[in-house]
Amino acid sequence: MNWTQKTLRKDIDCAGIGLHSGVRVTMRMRPAPPNSGIVFRRIDLDGAEIPARQEHLRRSNLAITLANGDATIGTVEHVLSAAAGLGIDNLIIEVKGEEVPILDGSAAPFIYLMHEAGIRVQKAPREFIKILEPLRIEEEDKFVAVYPSDRFKISYTIDFEHPLIGEQRQTFVVTPRCFTEQIAPARTFGFLREVEALRRNGLALGGSMENAVVVGDNSILNNHLRFEDEFVRHKILDAIGDLMLLGAPLLGHVVAYRAGHSLHARLVETIQKNTDAWRTVTWEDVVYDIASRRPYLVPAHV
Numbered sequence: 001m002n003w004t005q006k007t008l009r010k011d012i013d014c015a016g017i018g019l020h021s022g023v024r025v026t027m028r029m030r031p032a033p034p035n036s037g038i039v040f041r042r043i044d045l046d047g048a049e050i051p052a053r054q055e056h057l058r059r060s061n062l063a064i065t066l067a068n069g070d071a072t073i074g075t076v077e078h079v080l081s082a083a084a085g086l087g088i089d090n091l092i093i094e095v096k097g098e099e100v101p102i103l104d105g106s107a108a109p110f111i112y113l114m115h116e117a118g119i120r121v122q123k124a125p126r127e128f129i130k131i132l133e134p135l136r137i138e139e140e141d142k143f144v145a146v147y148p149s150d151r152f153k154i155s156y157t158i159d160f161e162h163p164l165i166g167e168q169r170q171t172f173v174v175t176p177r178c179f180t181e182q183i184a185p186a187r188t189f190g191f192l193r194e195v196e197a198l199r200r201n202g203l204a205l206g207g208s209m210e211n212a213v214v215v216g217d218n219s220i221l222n223n224h225l226r227f228e229d230e231f232v233r234h235k236i237l238d239a240i241g242d243l244m245l246l247g248a249p250l251l252g253h254v255v256a257y258r259a260g261h262s263l264h265a266r267l268v269e270t271i272q273k274n275t276d277a278w279r280t281v282t283w284e285d286v287v288y289d290i291a292s293r294r295p296y297l298v299p300a301h302v
Helices: 077-086 108-117 176-183 192-200 230-246 261-273 283-291
Strands: 004-008 012-017 024-031 038-042 048-051 057-059 065-068 071-074 091-096 119-125 128-131 135-139 142-147 152-159 167-173 189-191 213-215 250-257 278-281
Touching (some): 004 024, 189 192, 189 230
Antiparallel strands (some): 024 091
16 A cells, blocks of 8 residues: 555646537646645636645536636546546646546546656655545435445446446455556446437537447447446446545545445545544554554555
C-alpha cells in the first residue's frame, strides 16, 4: 500500500470528443505540489480552477459535473478513477472545453497517459479516510453502503431488465495492478433505444460505438465485450472516480446495488457529514497503532 503522495513527472496532452457536448476537447495533465489535490483548470475561461471535491459538485445524473462559480467541467469520473487507481493524489488537469474527453469510454487511455508521463513519489505522507462505522444510503430498490476495512474494496451488483445484461456482480480489492488490468478497460455503455431521447435533450451528442458499448434489443452493436461482465466493471470504475470527491483515498468496503453517480455522490456527502464514523490516518498513525496493538489499523499487504 502506498503511504506517500504521488503526482506526475511531466506534462502530457490528449484530445478527443466530449461525450455529451460532441465538441472537440483538448486536455493536459500536469504535476502538482504535495497537498494540492486534483484540480481542473479551464484554460478557455481565463484559467478558472475547479477542485475535484464534493463541495464543487453541480450535477450527478448521467455523469459528474463540477463547478466553481460560472466555470464548470463535466464527465470527470474516468480521469479521476484513473488517478485513484494509480494512487495519484496531486494533479492539475487543464481542459479547453466543458468536458473531459471521453476517449474510448474507459479509464485505460488515462492510465496509459499517466504511465507515459511517469509517476513521481512525493515526500508528503498520504492521508486516508478510514471507515470505523457502517454508513448506508437507500433509494427505492437501490442502495450504496460503506463498511470498515483495512483496504479499499468494492462489491457491486447491477440488475437490468435486458437479456444481454441481467444481473452481474463483482468484487475487487482496488490496487494499481488490479485497477489497470481488471477495471480500467471497462467502457461506458448505453441502450440504443435511449440514444434519440438523450440527444433530443442535448446529451450524448458525442457518443458512438468508438467510445461506448451500445446495447441493442438483441445484440451488442460493437460485436464484442472486453470482459464478460464489462457492464458491472464499468460501474465500479465510475464509483472509484466518484469517491475521489472525498478529497482523500478511502480505506473501507463499498457495497452497491443498482447504484449510480447520484448515489455515489450521496455516499461521499454522507461520509463527510458523519465525522464520527471515520478518522484520518497516515503511516505514522499505523505505526503507532501497531505498537499499541490496535489491530484495526494494521495495513493489509496488497
